[in-house]
Amino acid sequence: xxxxxxxxxxxxxxxxxxxxxxxxxxxxxxxxxxxxxxxxxxxxxxxxxxxxxxxxxxxxxxxxxxxxxxxxxxxxxxxxxxxxxxxxxxxxxxxxxxxxxxxxxxxxxxxxxxxxxxxxxxxxxxxxxxxxxxxxxxxxxxxxxxxxxxxxxxxxxxxxxxxxxxxxxxxxxxxxxxxxxxxxxxxxxxxxxxxxxxxxxxxxxxxxxxxxxxxxxxxxxxxxxxxxxxxxxxxxxxxxxxxxxxxxxxxxxxxxxxxxxxxxxxx
Amino acid sequence: xxxxxxxxxxxxxxxxxxxxxxxxxxxxxxxxxxxxxxxxxxxxxxxxxxxxxxxxxxxxxxxxxxxxxxxxxxxxxxxxxxxxxxxxxxxxxxxxxxxxxxxxxxxxxxxxxxxxxxxxxxxxxxxxxxxxxxxxxxxxxxxxxxxxxxxxxxxxxxxxxxxxxxxxxxxxxxxxxxxxxxxxxxxxxxxxxxxxxxxxxxxxxxxxxxxxxxxxxxxxxxxxxxxxxxxxxxxxxxxxxxxxxxxxxxxxxxxxxxxxxxxxxxxxxxxxxxxxxxxxxxxxxxxxxxxxxxxx
Numbered sequence: 101x102x103x104x105x106x107x108x109x110x111x112x113x114x115x116x117x118x119x120x121x122x123x124x125x126x127x128x129x130x131x132x133x134x135x136x137x138x139x140x141x142x143x144x145x146x147x148x149x150x151x152x153x154x155x156x157x158x159x160x161x162x163x164x165x166x167x168x169x170x171x172x173x174x175x176x177x178x179x180x181x182x183x184x185x186x187x188x189x190x191x192x193x194x195x196x197x198x199x200x201x202x203x204x205x206x207x208x209x210x211x212x213x214x215x216x217x218x219x220x221x222x223x224x225x226x227x228x229x230x231x232x233x234x235x236x237x238x239x240x241x242x243x244x245x246x247x248x249x250x251x252x253x254x255x256x257x258x259x260x261x262x263x264x265x266x267x268x269x270x271x272x273x274x275x276x277x278x279x280x281x282x283x284x285x286x287x288x289x290x291x292x293x294x295x296x297x298x299x300x301x302x303x304x305x306x307x308x309x310x311x312x313x314x315x316x317x318x319x320x321x322x323x324x325x326x327x328x329x330x331x332x333x334x335x336x337x338x339x340x341x342x343x344x345x346x347x348x349x350x351x352x353x354x355x356x357x358x359x360x361x362x363x364x365x366x367x
Numbered sequence: 368x369x370x371x372x373x374x375x376x377x378x379x380x381x382x383x384x385x386x387x388x389x390x391x392x393x394x395x396x397x398x399x400x401x402x403x404x405x406x407x408x409x410x411x412x413x414x415x416x417x418x419x420x421x422x423x424x425x426x427x428x429x430x431x432x433x434x435x436x437x438x439x440x441x442x443x444x445x446x447x448x449x450x451x452x453x454x455x456x457x458x459x460x461x462x463x464x465x466x467x468x469x470x471x472x473x474x475x476x477x478x479x480x481x482x483x484x485x486x487x488x489x490x491x492x493x494x495x496x497x498x499x500x501x502x503x504x505x506x507x508x509x510x511x512x513x514x515x516x517x518x519x520x521x522x523x524x525x526x527x528x529x530x531x532x533x534x535x536x537x538x539x540x541x542x543x544x545x546x547x548x549x550x551x552x553x554x555x556x557x558x559x560x561x562x563x564x565x566x567x568x569x570x571x572x573x574x575x576x577x578x579x580x581x582x583x584x585x586x587x588x589x590x591x592x593x594x595x596x597x598x599x600x601x602x603x604x605x606x607x608x609x610x611x612x613x614x615x616x617x618x619x620x621x622x623x624x625x626x627x628x629x630x631x632x633x634x635x636x637x638x639x640x641x642x643x644x645x646x647x648x649x650x651x652x653x654x655x656x657x658x659x660x661x662x663x
Contacts, residue, residue: 114455114456115455204447205468206470
């Protein structure tokens with residue numbers, strides 16, 4: 101297992117695009133997550149009523165336990181950058197025909213796929229660790245009181261976040277294996293949410309029970325939008341097991357389709 | 368001799384096209400096996416199936432008497448079609464990656480780089496290499512795991528005459544170490560120069576299969592010229608002469624079985640004529656190849 105991960109990392113670590121994209125992703129993730137208060141201050145400066153009607157310093161954006169869900173939800177918006185990197189990584193293997201050479205050299209097709217999946221796991225884990233570290237630091241800075249059980253509240257959103265990123269990367273990998281061309285795959289990836297939204301909005305009157313089962317909707321349901329709570333609305337502050345089960349199901353389906361396609365194809 | 372590769376009834380269809388049709392053959396240890404055929408005759412498809420990148424429609428094959436797996440592929444060095452590497456990695460890094468895939472020690476890398484004379488350029492990116500260097504790196508990569516079998520598909524394709532000579536020398540040097548080599552080519556001269564056995568494919572069918580030595584045997588043709596006005600009559604009078612052709616100012620004499628060029632030379636000398644030009648021509652593989660293709 102570790103051997104396969106090393107092979108894929110060897111391919112990537114000398115690839116400049118990989119460093120640029122990953123660097124941009126983790127930097128944007130890090131700085132973006134840490135500058136929420138600045139964003140609120142900017143809102144206060146720009147819109148006159150904003151600071152008066154709500155005291156921005158009272159919004160507990162970075163207080164434990166709110167910080168976890170806020171950061172995780174925002175970080176989820178950036179996962180598409182990482183997914184683009186995954187698409188480039190897999191479609192390169194087709195355009196350079198190195199997949200073919202890898203198999204000739206003695207890698208089995210399933211080992212090849214596993215090496216890509218393991219990289220996806222690693223990238224997802226790194227996102228989780230980074231968000232956890234930023235949440236911990238900002239939480240410790242801004243929280244008025246620091247108690248262990250408030251810190252530990254809502255940390256179950258981290259496994260959900262991992263699942264969200266890992267599913268999306270598996271989806272990107274599958275698209276790459278099926279389409280094999282980077283440009284087209286990236287466009288499809290970026291349009292996925294929109295295409296699904298068009299489909300669901302057309303059928304939700306007839307089959308409303310089916311809507312949560314759509315793949316993009318299912319990761320949406322995994323980590324709910326947290327900000328309405330600052331407008332005194334109830335939000336779902338737990339991870340829905342149904343959403344978890346649906347996302348795990350889609351993750352398995354995506355990776356199996358990649359496997360099936362790779363196994364059957366002449367490369 | 369130990370059988371390295373045994374193919375039975377191997378078939379591949381791409382839609383309606385029969386790329387390879389019911390192919391059966393055996394390659395023994397130590398052979399330099401040439402696969403000949405015009406473009407599109409199924410050579411690369413066959414090698415692709417042997418190396419696990421093309422799924423056969425039917426038939427089977429064994430390597431070293433075992434069912435093919437990716438573990439067995441690690442012990443076979445192969446270059447199919449053109450060289451394939453990661454363009455953004457240096458030659459050295461590409462080989463390091465291959466040694467990880469083949470699970471062989473990275474200590475072999477300097478050795479194979481030395482063999483193909485790429486040591487000086489090893490840290491340059493692959494995409495900066497010339498075609499000849501790419502081909503040589505591919506051969507280095509194939510040799511990385513010290514394989515007992517080497518598969519080369521058109522290894523001299525697109526090279527200049529010097530590059531062709533270099534690769535040919537390299538193949539001979541490798542063959543001298545007792546490795547089994549399977550060489551696909553449409554350059555007949557190349558196969559005749561390095562191969563011990565050969566097979567001919569035509570539109571996916573095996574049309575000939577045998578040792579190269581047999582090609583050279585059989586009747587000889589001698590190209591003769593001499594400063595004698597009656598050379599034509601003299602040659603006709605020689606009892607070993609089967610037919611005579613006049614080409615480019617010299618005579619091409621096809622000899623009967625059992626007669627050789629030295630007999631003809633002796634005959635002319637006895638008649639007081641000294642040949643100014645005398646070349647023995649064995650039947651070339653090219654000629655036989657064309658005959659095989661025409662008759663099949």
